[in-house]
Each structure stands twice: as C-alpha cells, then as structure tokens.
Amino acid sequence: MRAELYADGAVRRLDGPLLFLERTVDAGLNTAVTVVGRDHIERLGRVAAVDESRIVVEVLESTAGLGLADTRVRLEGRPLSFGVGPGLLGRVFDSVGRPLDGGPPVAAREWRRVDGGVVNPATRALPRDFIETGVTTVDLLNSLIRGQKLPVFSGGGLPHDRLVTEIAMRARVRGDEAGRFAVVFVGIGVSHDTAQAFRRALTESGAASRTAMFLNRADDPAAQRLLTPRYALTAAEYLAFGEGRDVLVVLTDMTNYCEALREVSASHGEVPSRKGYPGYMYSDLASIYERAGRLRDRPGTLTQLPVLTMPADDIGHPIPDLTGYITEGQIVLDRELDRRGIFPPVKVLPSLSRLMPAGTGRGYTDPDHPALANQLFAAYARAVRMRVLAAVTGAEGLGAADRRFLEFGDLFETTVVAQSGPRTLEQSMAAGWEALARLPREELTRLSRAQVEAHLGARAGVHHA
Amino acid sequence: MSRATIVSAAGPVVRARMHGAFHVLEALAVGERGLLGEVVQLDGDLLVAQVYEDTTGLAPGMPVVGRGGPLSIRLGPGLLGRLYDGLLRPLEAEASAAWRFEAGVARGDPVCAGAVYGRVDGEPCLVPPGIGGEVIDVVPDGPQPRDRVLARVRDARGAEHGLRACHAWPVRTPRPVAERLPPEGPLITGQRVLDTLFPVARGGRAALPGGFGTGKTILQESIAKWCDADVIVYVGCGERGNEMAEVLDEFPTLEDPRTGRPLMERAIVIANTSNMPVAAREASIYTAVTVAEYFRDLGRHVALMADSTSRWAEALREVSGRLGELPGEAGYPAYLSTRLAGFYERAARVRTLGGAEGSLTIVGAVSPPAGDFSEPVTLHTRRYVRSFWALDPNRARARFYPAIDPLGSYSEDVGALAAWWQAHGDSEWERHRERLLALLERQARLERMARIVGRDALPAEQQLALLLADVAAEALLRQSAFSPVDRYCSPARQAAMLRLVIRLLDAAERAVAAGTEVRTIAGSAVLQHVRRLADEHGEDDVAGIEALAAEIETAWPSAPTGTDAATATPRLATAPTGATGHAR
Structure with a gap:
C-alpha cells in the first residue's frame, strides 16, 4: 500500500510553513510528505490543498534552509502514520514518535493513522470502573472513570506538573486488572528542564517501565506541536485496544497546543475567530479528546488527563471554555489555596466529573x-x-x-x-x-x-x- | 445524473468542473468512494460543494456525480429503536431484508396524502405528501422485500404513483400539514421544576442554555427518558461520543413509565459526535427534525431533543468561513437568525394531512461560550422559543440539580396550560405556582439584604421566608436524575407535592404570626420530613404525601387572627440549608 513518489525540483513557492508544488505527480488530500533540502534533513509534511495545477504542502517542521530548485519531496501514498508494536512502554519519544532515549526505533507491528479514525458511536461502550489516583479531591469527589477525559484547569505557576506527575506515578486500577495498567505521558511545548524533571521523576519512582513518554519541547516548531498528541494517542490506542490495557494519557500542557494551533492558522492566512484562535478549534480539540473511551467489542480503555493553564486564570477564555464543552468534567486548581500551602490546591466547587455516577457506588466503589x-x-x-x-x-x-x-x-x-x-x-x-x-x-x-x-x-x- | 470533475479540494470544500446541469443544494457523490456532498454555489462551469465525510485522499480529476435532487432521507417503518449518523445512515447492522405487509386499502379505494394504506411488521405505511387518488393495485398480504412497490395510485390527472413502505423527503423542506393548532396540553417532562414552574406545551419550543458543567445533557436525557411523548428523537450534534454510548447503554434497560416497554422502542438516536465531519453536523439537525415530523404525520406526539444547537451554529460558521462568506456577529453568518427561526418553527401541534392530531415539541440545548447568555446563538434562540430554561452555574457547583435558575427562566405557555393542570390534580395550580415563584424572588432580595445586615438582624417573618424558600427548593426543585425513586415525577405526585409545600408555607406563616419562633419551626421533625419528601415518597406513595398535610396542620400552634408578627423575637438558631444562593 506504500506507493512512494518523488517530486524533484517542483517547488515553485515557499511561504512560511507552506510549500507550493507544481502538480507533476498525483496526490490526494492529507497525504503524508517528506521534504528533503540540500541539508539532507528529512522534514515531515502533509498535503493541505490540491487543485489542477499545484499541490500545497504544509511542512510540519522548520522550513529554514529549504530552497526551490534543490528541494526533493517524497509523497508517501498514505496519510501520516505511526508504526506501533510491542516495546512502546519504558521508552521516550520526540514529538513525532522518533526515539529520544538513544534506543532503536520500535519494531512496527502495524501502521496506524495519527489522526485516528472516527469511532462509530455505536461501537463505543459506556466508561465504567474507576482509576484510583491517590488524590482525595479526585477519587472521592470527582472520580476518574476508565475511558473518561478529565482535564486539569490550572494557571501559570500552580503545581499542576507536580500533581499530574504524582498521578502518573501512583495511579492504579484496583482488583485483578492492575497489571494491565499503562501510562502515556505527553509533554507539549515543555521546557528542557521540565522535560528532564518528568523523566527523572518517572524513572526514580519505578513507574517508567509502564510508561511511554512523548516530549515536545518549547523550541520545537509549532506545527510539530500539533502532531505530538496525535502520535502519542496513536500509541495509546495501540496499547489500549491492540494490547487490551487500561491506558492513562497525561497531556501537559494543552494551552501550548492551542497557541501552536493559532500560530499555524495565522500562517495559513485563515480568518480568526475568538481571541485570534481559529473557528475550527472546537472540532480540532474534539479530534484529540474524543479519542478517549472504551469499545464494545474489545478490552482496554483509554483515559485522558489533559492539563491546561488558563490564560490570566480566566475559565471563560476560549481554551478552557471549548475544552470544558468536550471533556467530561474538569478539575480546577486555585491560586488562593496554593498560597495557603494546600496541596493539591483543588478548587472543589467548580470541579466536576460527569461520568462519576457510571463508575462509583455499588458494584464499583463503596455504596455510600x-x-x-x-x-x-x-x-x-x-x-x-x-x-x-x-x-x-x-x-x-x-x-x-x-x-x-x-x-x-x-x-x-x-x-x-x-x-x-x-x-x-x-x-x-x-x-x-x-x-x-x-x-x-x-x-x-x-x-x-x-x-x-x-x-x-x-x-x-x-x-x- | 450529471457529472463533474474535481479541480480543487481543501478541507470539506471541493470545487468541480461541470459536464451537465447541477442545482443548488443538490446531493452529490464525490470522489471514488462516493462521499456524500451538497452543491452550495454554482459559478460559470464550476460548482462548489461541501462534503459531509472525511475528504482524505480526494484529488483533482476524480468524479463528482449529481443525484438529481436535494439531500433527502428515507422515512418509513423500522426507524425506531436505532442509532443513525447525521445523514440517517444506520450506525449498526441493518435489520432483515424482508418484512410482512398487511394492506389497509383495496383496489378502487380513494386515498389521500398522509393516509395510512397498510402496515409492515405492524408499523403504518404512509401515502407521501403530494400523492393521492384511487388505488389501482395492492400487493397481497405477506412477506415482501423492503424496497418493493406495495400499492399503485392513480391521481386526478391520470398519473400513476408507486407506493413503497419508505419514501424520500428532502431534509431542508418542512413536511406539510393540514392545519397548525394552538397549544393545549403540556408535554409532561417528569421534572418538577419544569412541569410545575416552567411548563412546555405539546408542540412548543424550549431552549436549555447553560455553560459547561451545568447539567444540560443530563437534564435533556432525563426529559428524553421520562417525558410523555410517543416518540423521542435525540440528536447529539457535535457532542461527546461517550454520551451517545450512555444513551445506547441506558435506554434499552429503562422502562417507559406509561407503557412499561423499553424506552429504546420509542427512541431514535442521531449521532454526529464532535469528532465527526463538521459539514454533516450542519445537516444532522435537519435530518432529526424531518424524522420527527414524519412521526408527527403518523399522528404521534413527538419530542425532539437537540444537543447542542450551538455546535450546529458553529458548524454553520465554519462552513460559511470556508466558503468565504461575509461574517456577521461573532463570526456567525448573517443568516444565523433565519436558520434558527426556520428550525424552531418546525415545532407545532397540528392536524395532519391524514386528519389525525400530532405534535412536535423541540427542546434545544444551547452552549454559550463562557456561559454568557448575551452571545448571538442564545439571543436569537430566545426570540423563537416559548420556554426558556436557564441553567445556573452556582446551583450546579453545589450539586443542586436540575440547576434551573427559577428567576432567569420563563414559560410563555403557562396561561394556556393552567386549564390542564387545574383538571389534573391541582385546582389552584396557577395561584400555587405564582406563590412559589414569589417566594423564590423574595429569597433573592432578602439574601442581598442579609449580606449587609446579617441574617440575625432580619425580622422573624423574613427569616421564615428564607427558611421556607430553602425548604421548598429542597423538596420540589431538586430532583436527582440518578435516584430510582425520584428520577420521574408524575403529574399527580407533582400536584400533591406542590399542594403540600403550599400548605407548609401557610401553616408556618400562621405559626410565626402567632409567636412561634422560627428556630422551633426549623428544627421540627415535619420540616425535616418535607425536605426529604421526594426521596421518601415515590410514585407508589402519593397518599403518603397527602397524609403529611394533617401533620403540618398540627405541628405548630396556630395564630389567633390579629397577632402582630413583628413582636415575635427574632432569635434564630438554624438557617436554611442547600445551595439556593443568588450571588447577585
């Protein structure tokens, strides 16, 4: 199915992340592309638009150093995909699934589209049973259910990184299924020291062996930031629905993702909506969050715990607002509690887990x-x-x-x-x-x-x- | 069938060169996979289409085929109890290939549009609108293939029409009726705060606006489960996949309180989840309302739950943006208001073409950004609905559900529905309802005052009002969707509870006027009992509610008339509980 085609010297125009090719080869929308300049660096891209005379390629990495005549474009004949297989756990990857830990690439058992497919709602099963995080305000008051997406709404300077790292280290499912639990930890636009701190914390706690890490650093190109959660979720879907595990995906920080979305949208010259974010941000965020869930016909669950920092602590800002409409509740952190030295500084009243009735009470936790x-x-x-x-x-x-x-x-x-x-x-x-x-x-x-x-x-x- | 060739593709918008005649809003099969699309613009020899499915792989040179008519869905028997996508394609495996036909007319009979000419598997087959005349042929009773012509009709001009069990109908065209009727009876939702305070008529239109986490979906699901409609059409428009899973998981296991049959048998679920293509989201609302109209035309009472109309409006905005239209308020296209009106106006109580009475009630959820009711979708929706059920984040945060704000909500149908309630359980319904609303209004005012002077400084009569408002809220307005005892409340039980609470108000006021301390009333056993009224007296114990009335009458010494309430000592030990605070 992999029919590779090359277009040499067909580049007519370079404009920011967009590369305009003369249409010398046939390519459909969303086809994955590799762009190689005279520096021999391979850059990922995808076909963003096509018409009779040209192909518009969105380059997902830096276009610095690319020229017109000496750029070679390889069309992969399929949408962007990630090769997944056994051996994902215990590894550390970069934004687009390349090993960062010096180890060999993961032997691909199958190639999965990083966009994920749209799950037919009829094949979904209702999330049931809970994940114990060790945090009272979550477990007791806003229980995290397997297959749920429950974001943490935080603010700059609040200890959300500490909170989610601790959850990633300690979270467990109770009962016989404890051995099937896995964590996919995704750093989006994090600084180098934070990335180091995550790696160290997980290694020292011994949780690294059940964890796969994806790290997109603050200085990686914005377009790549949009891919990081998609690669990570592709791996998580394989672990959950391919290997039958209960997978907890921690995504921090989705605000960096949305900023990248705004940046890329602006570079495409799109008409902005609220506060400059593109009008399709709701649909785009949904394509990430909706990948949480359970399926009727196979074991495994995919639970998401995304973190986002609310700009100026404003819960009405488009990022938390649109997120809140897609996710199944939210855990809100509070600056005042933090100042008073209360950890975790969870603001209880606006926090909510809307799937809580499906996974707590008789048969799941305690009847009362x-x-x-x-x-x-x-x-x-x-x-x-x-x-x-x-x-x-x-x-x-x-x-x-x-x-x-x-x-x-x-x-x-x-x-x-x-x-x-x-x-x-x-x-x-x-x-x-x-x-x-x-x-x-x-x-x-x-x-x-x-x-x-x-x-x-x-x-x-x-x-x- | 006209053909065209794709010249460009970007996102869900495709441009193609035409080799034949196409028409605006004509349905299309796009590309090699035959993706469903719709013509939105014609320009010289180019057409612009929006595609309802994932466009990955589309490339110039691929074919576009016109279907010859607008986007239509097939309506007929076998729709109930199943899950569909936004274009009414089943999301689960198709049922059997044949069904059993039973004719209702014979050769030579006259039939008119909207008449039932037979049944398949027990469900009526409708003569489609626009067709009528004399039956010239009917197939014999017995098993028939699904798409077989079952009868032939010759109309007045001599043209012959073949009738199948199912017929196609364009989703953007309202189905015709013989006559629109004024509202008469309520749609009983089984939710006290709605039925008692802000009722919606059969054939009415209600909006349910609220920020995220205020309980829109749970409330809408509760209405879908327990309302007294014959058919429920539930459309999840740009909402969560897990919510659809919840509906599919729960509905088959729940019983319709009126018929005892599984709820799923009267439900149709249309799912366009937030990660499904955005153009299909725009169509899904029309699909849903067309299906609902079809059942109305069969003489049924139908309730349409649309969750959420804001996602639909955003889909309009997104598609409009990609077509390069001039944006209006907040980026929405200028025709947003017209589209909303067109949608809500399809709700009505009607006399059908076949002569029966049917109704279509629309309940639309609205998801305003940041919970701000002054944004365009909420504002325009407000112009077209008659019941407005505003959700209050402060109540939701205290887990006081349904979090309907009694002071921000209204119903314009109260006058029309009072007669029904007066005939069904409470002869003084309108007065009782007003009394309750006045108390809640007063509570908000007194709380503002208490914030400045302190609760203890209020006169006894005002402290009592605060206490009673809280008790009334706990007893009547709070209703857990998860409590098997209280998730549904019949009109009889609602009326009994309302009457009892009003009695309690009267008795307590008389007692305080007679000098009883508010503290005594707050601590009394009967008051604690009333607070838990809903959980302790289920549907099978309405008599238990009535019995409490005697207890209330004798709980406190009553006032000989003429006692001055203001002389009672305003010492208060206990103040209201619960979360009925109005932070205004």
Whole structure:
C-alpha cells in the first residue's frame, strides 16, 4: 500500500510553513510528505490543498534552509502514520514518535493513522470502573472513570506538573486488572528542564517501565506541536485496544497546543475567530479528546488527563471554555489555596466529573460513596456562602448552625482537600466522614437517614478537637 | 445524473468542473468512494460543494456525480429503536431484508396524502405528501422485500404513483400539514421544576442554555427518558461520543413509565459526535427534525431533543468561513437568525394531512461560550422559543440539580396550560405556582439584604421566608436524575407535592404570626420530613404525601387572627440549608 513518489525540483513557492508544488505527480488530500533540502534533513509534511495545477504542502517542521530548485519531496501514498508494536512502554519519544532515549526505533507491528479514525458511536461502550489516583479531591469527589477525559484547569505557576506527575506515578486500577495498567505521558511545548524533571521523576519512582513518554519541547516548531498528541494517542490506542490495557494519557500542557494551533492558522492566512484562535478549534480539540473511551467489542480503555493553564486564570477564555464543552468534567486548581500551602490546591466547587455516577457506588466503589461526595459538595457550598456573609457582618452575625458550617469549610480544606501523601479511596472516605461529623445531623439532607445513622450516629454534631 | 470533475479540494470544500446541469443544494457523490456532498454555489462551469465525510485522499480529476435532487432521507417503518449518523445512515447492522405487509386499502379505494394504506411488521405505511387518488393495485398480504412497490395510485390527472413502505423527503423542506393548532396540553417532562414552574406545551419550543458543567445533557436525557411523548428523537450534534454510548447503554434497560416497554422502542438516536465531519453536523439537525415530523404525520406526539444547537451554529460558521462568506456577529453568518427561526418553527401541534392530531415539541440545548447568555446563538434562540430554561452555574457547583435558575427562566405557555393542570390534580395550580415563584424572588432580595445586615438582624417573618424558600427548593426543585425513586415525577405526585409545600408555607406563616419562633419551626421533625419528601415518597406513595398535610396542620400552634408578627423575637438558631444562593 506504500506507493512512494518523488517530486524533484517542483517547488515553485515557499511561504512560511507552506510549500507550493507544481502538480507533476498525483496526490490526494492529507497525504503524508517528506521534504528533503540540500541539508539532507528529512522534514515531515502533509498535503493541505490540491487543485489542477499545484499541490500545497504544509511542512510540519522548520522550513529554514529549504530552497526551490534543490528541494526533493517524497509523497508517501498514505496519510501520516505511526508504526506501533510491542516495546512502546519504558521508552521516550520526540514529538513525532522518533526515539529520544538513544534506543532503536520500535519494531512496527502495524501502521496506524495519527489522526485516528472516527469511532462509530455505536461501537463505543459506556466508561465504567474507576482509576484510583491517590488524590482525595479526585477519587472521592470527582472520580476518574476508565475511558473518561478529565482535564486539569490550572494557571501559570500552580503545581499542576507536580500533581499530574504524582498521578502518573501512583495511579492504579484496583482488583485483578492492575497489571494491565499503562501510562502515556505527553509533554507539549515543555521546557528542557521540565522535560528532564518528568523523566527523572518517572524513572526514580519505578513507574517508567509502564510508561511511554512523548516530549515536545518549547523550541520545537509549532506545527510539530500539533502532531505530538496525535502520535502519542496513536500509541495509546495501540496499547489500549491492540494490547487490551487500561491506558492513562497525561497531556501537559494543552494551552501550548492551542497557541501552536493559532500560530499555524495565522500562517495559513485563515480568518480568526475568538481571541485570534481559529473557528475550527472546537472540532480540532474534539479530534484529540474524543479519542478517549472504551469499545464494545474489545478490552482496554483509554483515559485522558489533559492539563491546561488558563490564560490570566480566566475559565471563560476560549481554551478552557471549548475544552470544558468536550471533556467530561474538569478539575480546577486555585491560586488562593496554593498560597495557603494546600496541596493539591483543588478548587472543589467548580470541579466536576460527569461520568462519576457510571463508575462509583455499588458494584464499583463503596455504596455510600456518591451520597458522601454529594453531601460534602452541598456542605462546602454552604460554607463558602457563609464566608461571603461573614465577610461583611463577621461570624457573629450568623446563626449557630451557619457558624458550624463556616468552621466546616476550613476543616474541609485542611483535612480533606490537603493531603501529605497518597490516600486510598477508603482513607479519603474516612477523611470525608470525619469532616461531616462536625455538622448538625439534621442539616445533612443529601444523606439518607440510614447513612447518617450508620456513619455518623454516635458522635454526630459533637465538637471535638 | 450529471457529472463533474474535481479541480480543487481543501478541507470539506471541493470545487468541480461541470459536464451537465447541477442545482443548488443538490446531493452529490464525490470522489471514488462516493462521499456524500451538497452543491452550495454554482459559478460559470464550476460548482462548489461541501462534503459531509472525511475528504482524505480526494484529488483533482476524480468524479463528482449529481443525484438529481436535494439531500433527502428515507422515512418509513423500522426507524425506531436505532442509532443513525447525521445523514440517517444506520450506525449498526441493518435489520432483515424482508418484512410482512398487511394492506389497509383495496383496489378502487380513494386515498389521500398522509393516509395510512397498510402496515409492515405492524408499523403504518404512509401515502407521501403530494400523492393521492384511487388505488389501482395492492400487493397481497405477506412477506415482501423492503424496497418493493406495495400499492399503485392513480391521481386526478391520470398519473400513476408507486407506493413503497419508505419514501424520500428532502431534509431542508418542512413536511406539510393540514392545519397548525394552538397549544393545549403540556408535554409532561417528569421534572418538577419544569412541569410545575416552567411548563412546555405539546408542540412548543424550549431552549436549555447553560455553560459547561451545568447539567444540560443530563437534564435533556432525563426529559428524553421520562417525558410523555410517543416518540423521542435525540440528536447529539457535535457532542461527546461517550454520551451517545450512555444513551445506547441506558435506554434499552429503562422502562417507559406509561407503557412499561423499553424506552429504546420509542427512541431514535442521531449521532454526529464532535469528532465527526463538521459539514454533516450542519445537516444532522435537519435530518432529526424531518424524522420527527414524519412521526408527527403518523399522528404521534413527538419530542425532539437537540444537543447542542450551538455546535450546529458553529458548524454553520465554519462552513460559511470556508466558503468565504461575509461574517456577521461573532463570526456567525448573517443568516444565523433565519436558520434558527426556520428550525424552531418546525415545532407545532397540528392536524395532519391524514386528519389525525400530532405534535412536535423541540427542546434545544444551547452552549454559550463562557456561559454568557448575551452571545448571538442564545439571543436569537430566545426570540423563537416559548420556554426558556436557564441553567445556573452556582446551583450546579453545589450539586443542586436540575440547576434551573427559577428567576432567569420563563414559560410563555403557562396561561394556556393552567386549564390542564387545574383538571389534573391541582385546582389552584396557577395561584400555587405564582406563590412559589414569589417566594423564590423574595429569597433573592432578602439574601442581598442579609449580606449587609446579617441574617440575625432580619425580622422573624423574613427569616421564615428564607427558611421556607430553602425548604421548598429542597423538596420540589431538586430532583436527582440518578435516584430510582425520584428520577420521574408524575403529574399527580407533582400536584400533591406542590399542594403540600403550599400548605407548609401557610401553616408556618400562621405559626410565626402567632409567636412561634422560627428556630422551633426549623428544627421540627415535619420540616425535616418535607425536605426529604421526594426521596421518601415515590410514585407508589402519593397518599403518603397527602397524609403529611394533617401533620403540618398540627405541628405548630396556630395564630389567633390579629397577632402582630413583628413582636415575635427574632432569635434564630438554624438557617436554611442547600445551595439556593443568588450571588447577585
């Protein structure tokens, strides 16, 4: 199926990343292309448009050093593809799947299109079962379900890298399937030191052997940044649906991806939409995030944990906004909690896992898990409301019950949100019940009377130090 | 069949040189794989087409073939219970090749458009709009191949028409009806906050706007599951693949509360997920509304759930941009408003061509960027819908679902529907509903005041209002989509709950006027019971709700008339719970 064709000396114009070829050979849209200049460096590209007289090639790497007469273009006769096979785990790759760790290339068992195919929704299975991350605000309150896409909305300077690295190191699936768990860690536009830090952390924790890393560095060309998640997800799809593993894909930082998308779009002369991002950014992000999921007819799951830094901490900015409409919830990090030294600084109220009902509760975690999470949300929401009231009138202006909620708010942040080490789900739930025990029983309307009785019966409402 | 040859291709837009006549909006087979497309512009000997599928591999020189007519779908028996793409192509394996025919007319009978001339596998076969006359031939009852002509009709001018079980209909053309009827009864959604406060009529139009995470999809799925329509058309337009999986996973296992049959048997799911080609997303909304109209024409009550119309508008914008059209507000094409109007206007209660009564109710989700309701899609949608169900992020954050904001939502059909409710469970429905809304409005005002002076400083009567507003919200407005007891609420149970809550308001107000402390009321057992009303009294225990009324009447000492409420000591121990805060 690989019919290679060469076009020598057909380049008529070079304009930014676009290369205009005279149409001496036949090529369809999206065909992969290798462009070789007189420097003998191979550059990846793809056919972006064709008409009767010319072919427009988008070069996905730097075009510095390319000329018109001495540039050779090889048409690969197929869309951009990545050769995947056993031996992906434990390896480190660059933006487009070339080994960075000095090892040999992975022996390709099959070539998969990096764009992925569109999954027929009828073949999808509903995500079920959860992944334990060791983080209470995720496991207990916004559970990560296998096959879900759950982004972390962060801001510049917040410890999202530490959070996702710890999750990548510790995350596990419970029960018999634990051995099938794998991680694909994707750094998008990260600095060299951050890339080093990721590699070191994963190697030292011993998690490197179940991890494949893809690193696109901040100084790599923008067009390549658009390919990094696609190569990584192609590998992840092979691991999940080819080898039947439960794969967690960590993508950090998707904001760098979107900036690259804006840059490339501008270089194509496209009409910009909101804040200069292209109008198709929603569809483009969907083509990445929608690759998470489960299939009906085969084992394996692909779960995504993308990180994005909200420009100016604005959740209404197009990047988090469009992401939020595609993903199944979000974990929001908060600068104020971070300043107070609370790690992980998860802002609980705007965080959400919309697949949580599909993978928690009876048969999956603990029967009382959903109600406990629900009650913690309701109580904390009230605590935050009381803080606003107390800001003006002081705590004295509140009734006794409201004051108890005010205290609960602080306790919740320091004992449930904050954690010094990983917690199992059981430990997280215990912390939750402990905090609720401070509240008057009759206010706990999200719990059934039986649940209140069983978990809070004796000491309900009693103040203790 | 006209032919053309591709001269250029970029993304979903293809230009081709014509070797015959093509027409605007004619359906096309593009390239060697015969990708489905549509003519959008004609210019000299060139046509411009949008392609509904992945264009990878298209190259100049490849053929384009005209299909001779506009983009159409095949409507007929066997549609229900299945999943389709945005162009109504089944996403699962096709059913059997033959079906069993049962004639409903005989040779010589007159038939008109919209009449049922027979059944296959028990489902009616419709005489398509535009055809009518005398039956000159009918095939015998028994198994017949799917595409066989089942009857022949000669019209008044002597032309003969063959009738098949299925007929084609262009998706962008509304199907004709005999008469549009005014709204009469409600579409019962089974969701208290909607049916009781902001009802939608059968044949009405509702919009459900909300930022991400406010629970649009869950609420729309709940309506799809429990509303009292005969047929549900659910179109996932540019939404998540996992949501479609959820619908396919859940619907077959759930029972229709009215018929006891699996919900999937009355549902059609049209999926154009966010990663499917954007041009097909534009078409999927029309496909869905055309299918819905077809069932309406069979005399059924149909509800169309469109999730989300914003993705559809964005698809319009994206395609418009690629065609180089002049952009209007926020980059949307200038015809956005016209298109939205055209879509929502296809909802109606009608007398069908066949003489039956049918209705099509549209519920469209809107996903405004950054949750801002002043953006073009929300603004224009608001002009064309009669029920507006605004979702509130603050409620969603406290996991208070459905997160409908009672102060930002409205229904213009209340007047038309009051008579129905008064005949079905609550003779004072309109007054009770207004009382509840007034209380919620008052709560928002009092909370603003409490923020400045402190709750404790409010007079007892105002503290009571805050308490009761919270209890009413907990008891009536909150409804968990995941609770087997409460996910559906019948009109009878809704009416009982509303009556009980109003009774509670009256009794508590009388008691406070008589000098009972608000703290006593807040701590009373009956109030705690009412807070959990929905979870503790399911559909089979409406009597239990009625029984609570007696308990309420005797819970607190009542006022001899004339007692001055203001003299009651405003000492308050317990304040409302829950998340009904209005941060305005």
